[in-house]
Amino acid sequence: MPVYKDPNAQNNKWYYSFSYKEGGKHKKKLKRGFKTKKEAEAAMVEAKDAMNKGSYVEPSKTSYGEFMITWLEDKRTSVKESTYLTYKNLVNNHILPSLGNIQLGKITPRDIQSLYNSIKIDEKLSSENLRKVHTVINDSLNKAAKWSMILQNPAQLVDAPKVIKKEVEVWDQDDIKKFLKVAKGSRYFNAFLLALTTGMRQGEILGLRWKDVDEENQTLSIVQTLSHKGQQLSVGAKSVAGNRRISIDENTLKELIKVKTTQKKEMIMNRPVYNEDNDLVIRTNTGAPLSPRNLLRSFYSCIEKAGVKNIRFHDLRHTHASLLLKQGVNPKIVSERLGHANVRITLDTYSHLLPNLQKETANEFGKLFYGNN
Structure with missing residues (x-):
């Protein structure tokens, strides 16, 4: 087989070379850069087959x-x-x-x-x-x-580069209590609360509208997001699975409703400079979408005052998931709340929690199986 090591290439990469006839003229085909002899041979067979079938493509000279x-x-x-x-x-x-x-x-x-x-x-x-x-x-x-x-x-x-997963950082219940006590005084308290109690992404929280809040059924519909730079509201979540409805607890709903009264007063007081009403749950005092940068500034300020472990805003989402899994909630339900495309993503992301969950499950099964004997 006309396949060779390239003496001029690093690590002696492989190339193929063969002659063929086209329009009565003899021509030579050469292709370099293959990692192994097997790859070079496979590529050459494909090229020859394409030529025989008349489907060979002369590579474009476009850069x-x-x-x-x-x-x-x-x-x-x-x-x-x-x-x-x-x-x-x-x-x-x-x-x-x-x-x-x-x-x-x-x-x-x-x-x-x-x-x-x-x-x-x-x-x-x-x-x-x-x-x-x-x-x-x-x-x-x-x-x-x-x-x-x-x-x-x-x-x-070429092998796709491997993704090195970062260790998920979460707060325990004591950290959460300390943080929320300090954050209570922040204008953006409800943004932090929603992240911890629903697992919503930052863009989903900042894009949430009042018409997406179903007070009667205690649910939130994720149908709009704010871009990372805070300049664009877009219909639709990060993925198809991201468009979802999340149930919220009664206390979280009450905290949200409190903001409505404040926002109505702001609208009246700031009417001359009030922005177009986007119906946003989390917004500035002039009705504009909240800049993610300002949200994070407030978030890290509250962390410092509370004296809790420094984590990212996105880790509030991880904290929500970890609390649910530790309580024994079915991973499929956790996956649906987070808007993951499938439960495999949830299990892979929080696999570090699973050994403890397995132990607890085994102990509970043992009690059921053996009774009190």
Whole structure:
């Protein structure tokens, strides 16, 4: 088989080379950058098969940078603005500086792997965002392959970077009591309370409207979110599963209702400068959406005053989930409250709690099975 080690490449990567006839002329096909001999052979067989079937694609000479301009434009029409901005940042700041000048048809698995290695070694991105880099590259090159601009997607020959899970930080009940006692004096107390009692995400809390609050049935409907920068209210949650209805306890509902009276007074007092009424439960004294930055400033100030463990706002969501699981609530119910796509995500995220839960379950089963003997 005409497959060889490349003496000029790092770690002697593999390449294939073979001759073929086209239009009465003899030509040579060469492709470099394969990690193993097996990958090079498989790619060569695919190329030869495509030629025999008349479906071979001559790789495009368009640069990856040029292609990504249109890919981003197309992507903007199918994803949320926040997702688009994340992709745009990754493309412009991390992907194109390394791959942008390479022709689409000349990008190799080695080029892509080298990019991942560089990002990881220099700690330019978290493992989660490095995985997003792979998602962007793989998706874009899949489209290039579908549009017959390249023969195959080289990113499919590169292992997706592993995500290193961060340890979940949570508060215990004593921490919660200390924090809420201090936070009671904050204008944004209800935002903190909702995070702890419902597990809602920050954007979901700041996008919650009064018409989404069903006082009679004690439920909240998650159908709108505020962007991370606080500049855009968007219909729909983070995912399909995120659009959900959450039951809330009576005390939390009472705390929410108290705010209604205050907001009506503010609307009258500040009418000349009052913003368009967005019907928001959490808002500024002029009716505008609350900036996430201001929410976090208040949050960390309350943490410092309360003298409790410093955690992220998102960890209030984790705290809610951990309390439910420790109480023996079915993980499927916890998953539904959090808006996870499936219960597997919930179990993976809070797996550190499961050993204790297993022990408690075993003890309870033992009491039932053996009785008091």
